[in-house]
Amino acid sequence: MSALLKLQNIHKAFADVRVLEDVSLLGPSGCGKSTLLRIAAGLDQDYQGGLELNPLLNFGRGSGIGVVFQEPRLMPWLSVAQNVGFADGWVADDQWIEQLLRDVGLHGRSEALPKHLSGGQAQRVAIARALYGKPQVLLLDEPFSAVDAFTRMKLQDLLVELAARYEIAVLLVTHDLDEAFYLSDRVLILGGTPSRLQRELAVPLTRPRDRRSAELAYLRGEALTELYQSHVL
């Protein structure tokens, strides 16, 4: 399988995302997870190392990459529908927007303004906006860290379902062990100073997964051991 996007950063870490694969970057704050994601999204140009985008990524609409930030970052003056179709502005595809809003469970709220949404709903809109460009890779930067625990679980399930339905690979940055193992096929643990890839853990579990499963608990234990050993915790 060829890599959809390849991140080689000499001083910080090394990661790649393959077709249809969900990868999590896990690590303490300040270890450069978010920076790595920003480099992948093209928002940070000031880096050494290699960022290789598979040429396939540039087919279709948009750049082939969708991004969800920690905050929803919706334009407060635009309606929900206009926010979802932001990439195309006035010529946005209304049917596709409707479809996406149904997908994220916000059907009928297309005319609402962001100020009328709860934090979880706003993040759903942000996910729909990231999906609007029909990306092949979705980059998420601690997307659920600002919502309550129950909303977080619902949004995680939503992400899994949508990534499968639209055949999207996911690169998720998180500091939440449960989230990393529940969502990913591979978990890359970053840490140390200077920060580097500490360990790579595969998650060979089928979906849908059970949050209570012993295998997930075991993998979380492994990750914790790794984090202790590298003096991250």
Next chain:
Amino acid sequence: MGALNLVIGRWVERLPAWRPALTDLRGWVVPLLLLALLEILVRSGVLPAHQMPAPSQVAQTLYLLAQSGELWRHLHASLLRVGAGFAIGAALAIVIGTWVGLSRRAEAYLEPTFQALRAIPSLAWVPLLLLWLGIDETPKIVLIALGAFFPVYLALLAGIRNIDRKLVEVGRLYGLSPLALVRRILLPAALPSLFTGLRGALSLSWMFLVAAELIAATRGLGYLLSDGRETSRPDLVIAAILLLALLGKLSDSLLKAWETRALRWRDSFQGGEGGA
């Protein structure tokens, strides 16, 4: 008395159908009481009528002005001047403010100059404008535009510099061109500041209109003021002042209504009924 007012107030505010009309009327209470008091004082001879005309006499003056068609001539001239000056000043300020807001280089070149120009009291330009541009419409409109420029420019610049970097980053993520970035993110995000600037500029425009018309004009509300002084007719002066108040308030209300409509999306504190 206070307790009674409170009781009536509560009673009124509990009636949903009456409430909007009555709360809007509350603003009229103070001016109407003042007018009634003034009328009584002048008629009873406490205030000399040749210095402080009674409100009824001012109303009569206004009526006569309206009937002779004079009123419309003055209003027309003043409105046109304010409209043109305000529009030119505000438009220039939006263009230049956006440019300076976007570009550090433009700011480095232009900002000190603007700071210096702003420090000049705009009325100091009057003699120069009269020397350069004569005494017809041009110097008046230029003076008003000058007065309208700075509030809009400063507010817009501050507004653009206060925009959340995170929203701008979304624009970069979608590869917006600089022009699209201005149109789709920067200007909408700076709109609240822009409206504050526009409303300040509008009230300044009326101020500079009076200044311009007091000095050299044959028409307009400022001319009416100086005409009243020269012919010793305080009723004419007060009528002109009333008209200025009315027009100033009316134009500001229009702008405010537009602001409320355009900023519907804003999620901010609107103030509460009752004491703070």
